[in-house]
Amino acid sequence: VKKYEIVRTILGERWNTAPHYTIKSAFAPTNIALCKYWGKRDEELNLPLTSSLSISLGSKGTTTELKISGKSDDEIYLNGGLMQNDSPFCQNLLEFLNLFRYEQTPRFIIHTNSNVPIAAGLASSASGFASIVLALDGLYDWQLSQDELSILARLGSGSACRSMWQGFVHWHAGIRSDGMDSHGESLRARWPEFCIGLLIFSESEKAIPSRVAMQRTITTSALYQAWPSKVSRDLAAIKQAIGNKDFQLLGKAAESNATTMHATMLSAWPPIIYSVPETLVAMQRIWELRNEGLQIYFTQDAGPNLKLLFLQRDIDNVLANFPSIEIIQPFAID
């Protein structure tokens, strides 16, 4: 309900006007946090307790097409397959979409196509919500600013506010209770040699949604009180590292930020562990390779998969050790 007020405030006079086009589609990249968002100060508006910083994954993400339909109900297709409207996926999507529609009209035929594994800690919901917001902006011809679009995407899922831009994005936590100052900002820095390797162990749905895990961590982990100051230090280090193209500084801050986030979860009650045995085997291997002089680091989100961080010059070496990875070069797209 608070969400609805934010949407109306941002749309202003554009609220409840008819769509300008009959069909529009938009792409948004998924993003991986190098300094994580873990903990909300407002559950409904997805306002974070701390700022965070991510890298968008270029052409990896979600394309959503909205088409006005003459039928009595919405139709949702996920990667080409018609979904049941009462499935959790559709409920989530429709609840978000309904924030923007007066009495849920018009009805849409929605095609959402994702080239990242859904709900496997690869932030497909982030690119999903961001692409819906962009498609709506196009369909209604609202011409909202990127900051406004970022705020709207945040109402779907927090990390979605960082998917409004390519490259490095700093999500400012903000201090306002309405969240109007809590949105992404593009750092504009380019780092063409920067590589991310997706090391996937499981594409199955996460056991515990991040919303639930965050809440449980805040309310039960004795370690959580150390988290905000850890984030401030890592955020400063990562920004400095990006400015100076200091890969070792970036890798160390990002990996240690991720392991600290997971340590707060391990100390929650009941404990939360997203890793599977293969996750730990891969971590050990990464540390071994680093001891041998290879500059490779990892980060991990609310799932068992790892995202390897390394530079272009080491691609062959990294591939020799992790042949199954998919490599993304976020700055190779333009």
Ligand code: PMV
């Ligand atoms: O935006 P959500 O609610 O899916 O939460 C994302 C949480 C992490 O992926 C673990 C961290 C982050 O900053 O993306």
